[in-house]
Amino acid sequence: MSEPVSDRVAMMPGAAALPRDNGTLVFSAPWEGRALAIAVDVMDRLAVPWDEFRSRLIAAIAEEPGRPYYESWAAALEQLLVDFDVCTPAALDAATPKERPSPEERPTPSERPSPSERASL
């Protein structure tokens, strides 16, 4: 990863500034942290300047001022991925899970260990 990019992300001023409480970054759910990190990594790999994402984030926040910060973040990221032809809305729809995947490997229900197998772990 690119640490200087992370630091720039952490220092974004104004409406784009990451939510903080008394200086500490605040994630109100784990997916928010992942959304942040996905954007940082994928911008780096696509060689898209961070400002491209930042201006889209500011626009997304302005579009729906009452929306939680990381929901605007996710919306801006999704639109950028679509605009840069990285994925289509249809592919995203198809990949959208109906329930929270299990933490280690997202198995289908039939692949999950039964209670008796769990007990022997």
Add this chain to the structure above:
Amino acid sequence: MSEDHGHGHHAAPLAPVEARVAAMEALLTEKGLLDPAVVDEIVAHFENNLGPMNGARVVARAWVDPDYKTRLLADGTAAIAELGFGGPEGEHMVVVENTPDVHNMIVCTLCSCYPWPTLGLPPTWYKAPAYRSRAVREPRALLAEMGTVVPDDVEIRVWDSSAEARYLVLPQRPAGVDGKTEDELASLVTRDSMIGVQRL
């Protein structure tokens, strides 16, 4: 994980935006444009290096304020809320104290219950099946492999987190830190020490 409902391991249902972020992560990973391990690293960097962890402030307060420590051990959720930390995944907090005779460690054997308002996001290994099973079966050997050798005369207690009880380890205050400020003490407290896989 619908089968976990009876165990109370899962709190909030999957929100649409959370599902969408999971979809982006899955697609980008599939296309080779993302490495989940790198995402973990970036999250850790933001969590650990770009702002102190809330849990460290709880621990430091308990080290300097015996009355706070008493309240913290009696009612973790309330004492942690005194410092302004809480929320849906920060309820039912139970703080377990390390002593010269007892070392505590935390696991969630069924999924990945974790007190993220105090500890941030869980590390990848916390969710791994190997950690989840071996923490219960052979905690001493597992800790040693993770670089933490617990002396044989120290009892290891393993606490299985769930939605009903999310555990946080109160590490022992290291020797030789008298005179340090609460902020300085907080900077000594690591995430791993509050999960109980490290001793300070």
